[in-house]
Amino acid sequence: MKPYDHKALEAKWQKHWEEQNTFQADDASEKPKWYTLVEFPYPSGAGLHVGHVRSYAALDAVSRKKRMEGFNVLYPIGWDAFGLPTENYAIKTKIHPVVATEKNIATYKRQLKSLGLSYDWSREVNTTDPRYYKWTQWIFLQLYKKGLAYKKKMPINWCLSCKIGLANEEVVNGQCERCGGDVEKREKEQWMLAITKYADRLIKDLDTVDYLEKIKAQQINWIGRSEGAEIDFEIEGQKEKIKVFTTRPDTLFGATYFVMAPEHPLVQKMCSTAQKKEVEAYIKKCATESELARQEAKTKTGVFTGAYAINPVNKEKIPVWIADYVMMGYGTGAIMCVPAHDERDHEFAEKFKLPIVEVIEGLKNPFEKTGGKMKNSDFLNGLTTEKAIVTMIDWVEKQKIGERKINYKLRDWIFSRQRYWGEPIPIVHCDKCGEVPLPESDLPLELPEVPTYEPTDTGESPLARIEEWVNCACPTCGGKAKRETDTMPNWAGSSWYFLRYTDSHNDKAFASQKALKYWTPVDLYNGGMEHTTLHLLYSRFWHKFLYDCKLVPTSEPYKKRISHGMVLAEDGRKMSKSFGNVINPDEIVKEHGADTLRMYEMFMGPFDQAIAWDSGALMGMRRFLERIWKFFQETKFVEVCPTDDFRRVLNQSIKKVTDDLNQFKFNTAISQLMILMNAVPKEKECSIHVAKKICLILAPFAPHMAEELWGMLGHDTSLAYEKWPEVNPKFLIEDTVTYAVQINGKLRADFQTPREMGKDEVIALAKEQDKVRKYLDGGKIVKEIFVLGKIVGFVVK
RNA sequence: GCUCGGGUGGUGGAAUGGUAGACACGAGGGACUUAAAAUCCCUUGCUCCAUAUAGAGCGUGCGGGUUCAAGUCCCGCCCCGAGCACCA
Numbered sequence: 001m002k003p004y005d006h007k008a009l010e011a012k013w014q015k016h017w018e019e020q021n022t023f024q025a026d027d028a029s030e031k032p033k034w035y036t037l038v039e040f041p042y043p044s045g046a047g048l049h050v051g052h053v054r055s056y057a058a059l060d061a062v063s064r065k066k067r068m069e070g071f072n073v074l075y076p077i078g079w080d081a082f083g084l085p086t087e088n089y090a091i092k093t094k095i096h097p098v099v100a101t102e103k104n105i106a107t108y109k110r111q112l113k114s115l116g117l118s119y120d121w122s123r124e125v126n127t128t129d130p131r132y133y134k135w136t137q138w139i140f141l142q143l144y145k146k147g148l149a150y151k152k153k154m155p156i157n158w159c160l161s162c163k164i165g166l167a168n169e170e171v172v173n174g175q176c177e178r179c180g181g182d183v184e185k186r187e188k189e190q191w192m193l194a195i196t197k198y199a200d201r202l203i204k205d206l207d208t209v210d211y212l213e214k215i216k217a218q219q220i221n222w223i224g225r226s227e228g229a230e231i232d233f234e235i236e237g238q239k240e241k242i243k244v245f246t247t248r249p250d251t252l253f254g255a256t257y258f259v260m261a262p263e264h265p266l267v268q269k270m271c272s273t274a275q276k277k278e279v280e281a282y283i284k285k286c287a288t289e290s291e292l293a294r295q296e297a298k299t300k301t302g303v304f305t306g307a308y309a310i311n312p313v314n315k316e317k318i319p320v321w322i323a324d325y326v327m328m329g330y331g332t333g334a335i336m337c338v339p340a341h342d343e344r345d346h347e348f349a350e351k352f353k354l355p356i357v358e359v360i361e362g363l364k365n366p367f368e369k370t371g372g373k374m375k376n377s378d379f380l381n382g383l384t385t386e387k388a389i390v391t392m393i394d395w396v397e398k399q400k401i402g403e404r405k406i407n408y409k410l411r412d413w414i415f416s417r418q419r420y421w422g423e424p425i426p427i428v429h430c431d432k433c434g435e436v437p438l439p440e441s442d443l444p445l446e447l448p449e450v451p452t453y454e455p456t457d458t459g460e461s462p463l464a465r466i467e468e469w470v471n472c473a474c475p476t477c478g479g480k481a482k483r484e485t486d487t488m489p490n491w492a493g494s495s496w497y498f499l500r501y502t503d504s505h506n507d508k509a510f511a512s513q514k515a516l517k518y519w520t521p522v523d524l525y526n527g528g529m530e531h532t533t534l535h536l537l538y539s540r541f542w543h544k545f546l547y548d549c550k551l552v553p554t555s556e557p558y559k560k561r562i563s564h565g566m567v568l569a570e571d572g573r574k575m576s577k578s579f580g581n582v583i584n585p586d587e588i589v590k591e592h593g594a595d596t597l598r599m600y601e602m603f604m605g606p607f608d609q610a611i612a613w614d615s616g617a618l619m620g621m622r623r624f625l626e627r628i629w630k631f632f633q634e635t636k637f638v639e640v641c642p643t644d645d646f647r648r649v650l651n652q653s654i655k656k657v658t659d660d661l662n663q664f665k666f667n668t669a670i671s672q673l674m675i676l677m678n679a680v681p682k683e684k685e686c687s688i689h690v691a692k693k694i695c696l697i698l699a700p701f702a703p704h705m706a707e708e709l710w711g712m713l714g715h716d717t718s719l720a721y722e723k724w725p726e727v728n729p730k731f732l733i734e735d736t737v738t739y740a741v742q743i744n745g746k747l748r749a750d751f752q753t754p755r756e757m758g759k760d761e762v763i764a765l766a767k768e769q770d771k772v773r774k775y776l777d778g779g780k781i782v783k784e785i786f787v788l789g790k791i792v793g794f795v796v797k
Numbered sequence: 798g799c800u801c802g803g804g805u806g807g808u809g810g811a812a813u814g815g816u817a818g819a820c821a822c823g824a825g826g827g828a829c830u831u832a833a834a835a836u837c838c839c840u841u842g843c844u845c846c847a848u849a850u851a852g853a854g855c856g857u858g859c860g861g862g863u864u865c866a867a868g869u870c871c872c873g874c875c876c877c878g879a880g881c882a883c884c885a
Contacts, residue, residue, distance in 0.1 A: 214801060214802070217800080217801065218800075218801060218880085221799090221800055221801080222800090222881090222882090224882095224884065226884075226885085228885085244885090245884095245885075246885065247884090247885065248885080259885095300883095324883085325798090325883050325885090326883085326884095326885080327882070327883070327884070327885095329882065329884090330882075330883095330884045330885080331884070331885070335884095335885050336885085337885085338885090342885070343798090344798080344883065344885075345885080407884080407885095408884095409882070409884055410882095411882080529801085529802090529879080529880080530879085530880075532801095532880090533880085533881090566879090603809090603810095603820090603821075604809065604810090605809060605810065606810080608802095609802085609803080610802095610803095610878075610879080611809075611810095612809085614808080614809065614822070616808090616809095616822050616823065617808090617809065617821070617822050617823095618822095619822085620821060620822055620823095621821090623836095624821085626836095630836095667809090667810075667811090667820085667821095668810095668811070668819085668820080670820080670821090671810095671811075671819065671820035671821075672819095672820085673820095674820055674821075675819080675820070678820090738816080739816095740815075740816040741816095742815080742816085742865075742866065743865095744865070744866090745864090745865055745866045746866090747816055750816065782865090783865060784865090785815090785865055785866080787815055790815055790816080791815050791816080791866085793815085793865050793866070794865080795865045
């Protein structure tokens with residue numbers, strides 16, 4: 001017997017696939033198309049993670065089955081290579097990010113190839129390649145031209161000792177991750193993208209796509225649309241009015257105080273002299289606290305400003321406070337507080353002894369958002385809350401002190417980074433003409449060489465140091481101008497990469513209309529839950545924008561989105577170098593084979609749930625593959641008819657594997673393969689037709705072994721495009737069925753009958769069972785239940 | 798605090814409201830072997846009872862409810878995980 005030599009066998013088939021271009025997608029095929037997309041990896045220095053393997057192998061199985069079902073399949077891969085770790089590595093080692101990236105990509109590529117994934121490597125993209133980011137910059141220019149890219153002062157995290165801006169991720173407990181120094185917020189001009197203009201469509205169009213419900217829910221909550229009213233409050237002794245956003249204008253009569261965000265620009269101006277010191281101290285304290293710390297604060301804090309607002313409905317004076325539970329970034333940065341009917345307001349009012357006035361009655365719990373009737377509310381009294389909201393909005397609009405308003409949690413996308421390793425923003429600043437976009441013919445605007453990758457002391461990107469790059473001629477007037485030195489975030493390149501795969505070598509357009517029309521939208525997109533509210537939303541936004549420019553054929557980029565769970569270490573924690581619990585896929589491939597690794601990761605648990613690594617279970621999968629190997633080695637394949645029982649299991653298996661792959665239930669698909677192999681004839685003789693079918697349904701999971709076995713059955717070509725086996729429903733049905741008998745809901749017996757036996761006969765037979773009789777004796781049957789092929793039930797008194 | 802998940806044997810997990818624990822891992826026993834590994838076969842939710850093939854009870858985080866029947870549906874909790882921008 002030939003041993004199962006996974007190394008030789010996997011190398012052989014990987015070479016074969018590569019030489020034959022087996023998985024190259026055809027741009028001009030008669031077949032229906034299928035586009036499977038997996039989030040392209042960031043090529044980190046650490047190499048491929050077993051978590052990548054989980055989703056790539058699973059989606060590979062789907063893609064392979066689709067090919068066998070007659071689809072022209074596109075399953076591409078590339079590199080999302082701009083990013084902080086590479087840049088920080090460059091700062092530390094002086095190794096150019098281009099060099100480090102190249103090296104990391106080479107490693108990833110070798111690792112992915114060792115897994116035998118059926119990628120079309122001819123379409124590989126790399127976001128840091130100027131031929132790619134030319135088009136990222138081009139799309140930015142289109143956004144700019146449509147007014148969706150603009151500059152705005154925004155607070156950034158500023159490390160006082162490193163003198164650079166930090167990403168949120170680099171701020172740990174209010175301190176700089178690299179030097180441990182203090183971090184404060186600083187205002188800086190930033191490029192912004194107006195994603196909020198698409199907020200409504202980003203919610204509404206979710207109805208047209210097939211995403212996991214939890215993904216839709218998370219996006220909807222993130223966008224956070226809420227309807228309400230914006231109402232002006234006069235401040236005693238001040239000219240300026242302060243706008244408030246509320247979703248509950250019906251409760252206006254219950255507003256007994258007023259709170260502003262500490263950062264609100266009018267706070268300093270209106271606070272009384274007596275309170276000034278206290279207010280300033282509080283503002284200062286809040287400025288040093290991160291938003292995370294603000295959230296984690298268990299008890300409410302706040303300071304009275306000494307000012308009073310006038311409640312517009314009853315002209316009552318209500319005190320104005322500042323408190324960190326009100327955020328400047330949402331609504332207007334000021335709220336009216338109704339402590340009787342809002343939990344947070346209530347807690348605040350209790351702590352600071354502020355008055356509480358109930359205005360709704362008939363609620364089970366005073367903080368319920370619906371139901372009840374108005375009281376203590378003048379012209380609203382007796383109305384339902386729903387009616388009162390409408391009435392109050394009409395009233396404020398008539399009084400011209402406010403208006404209906406829709407607010408979103410979603411904020412515009414901060415698109416600037418003061419970093420080196422990103423796409424340069426193609427804008428110049430001319431003394432005469434102001435902000436001028438680069439002509440498209442000047443793209444790509446390439447990253448210049450820099451002597452050092454650290455941001456400058458002023459917080460500008462290292463590009464600012466390269467004078468010969470920064471100083472340029474204005475494209476409009478030819479006069480002196482300076483280039484924008486901010487770069488784009490790494491979300492830019494990933495917002496459209498799936499479009500590039502359709503036509504990745506095009507140098508006239510980001511992709512041809514023909515290719516886009518044929519391949520898009522993506523039929524199936526898989527990625528981590530952590531990208532739901534950033535990457536996934538950003539790319540939907542860009543796509544909608546491109547659609548509005550008539551540059552892509554559909555308004556949504558992805559038809560279906562699923563998501564995989566994390567692969568944790570054997571100890572249940574995240575895999576991390578510092579814990580020393582990282583599993584390296586290279587070692588597993590070397591020791592046990594790619595097929596074993598792929599199948600193990602698909603079998604380990606439900607695809608969308610987190611799961612811990614288990615080396616024992618990995619060995620179990622290796623044993624299973626060896627059992628298949630042995631069966632094919634030791635069995636003679638001949639023209640015989642399989643037994644009815646085995647033929648039934650085979651057909652059930654084809655059905656189960658097909659259905660489960662369609663539903664991404666990889667674990668149960670593999671259990672069914674195990675059930676099938678447990679049922680295989682032991683007589684060393686088996687029908688060759690059956691053996692072929694086993695090969696075919698194994699192929700998506702363990703492609704190398706399946707190809708080899710296929711060859712052993714007398715084929716000299718790959719099975720990648722062989723027809724996926726069909727189920728013969730005739731063979732699924734068993735002749736006898738087992739009925740369970742329940743008496744008063746408890747299982748008491750079971751018995752077998754021929755499948756076709758009718759209801760009355762089955763019930764009669766059930767009553768005759770010894771065990772059943774025991775329970776029926778002396779009682780009266782008040783109800784009989786019959787479920788065909790499954791259950792007979794009696795209710796006995 | 799908010800949002801989204803999850804809680805089933807020793808472990809990972811199966812289960813259109815219809816026989817809970819499929820399939821694996823682990824463990825125990827046996828066969829083969831000078832021996833070990835590998836392989837093959839058997840047992841394996843818990844408790845009670847028993848010479849026993851049998852039998853009885855309990856069991857899907859907790860407490861209620863709907864139903865002939867609930868892991869699954871409804872109400873109220875507890876715990877664990879992930880994410881977050883206290884979203885008015």
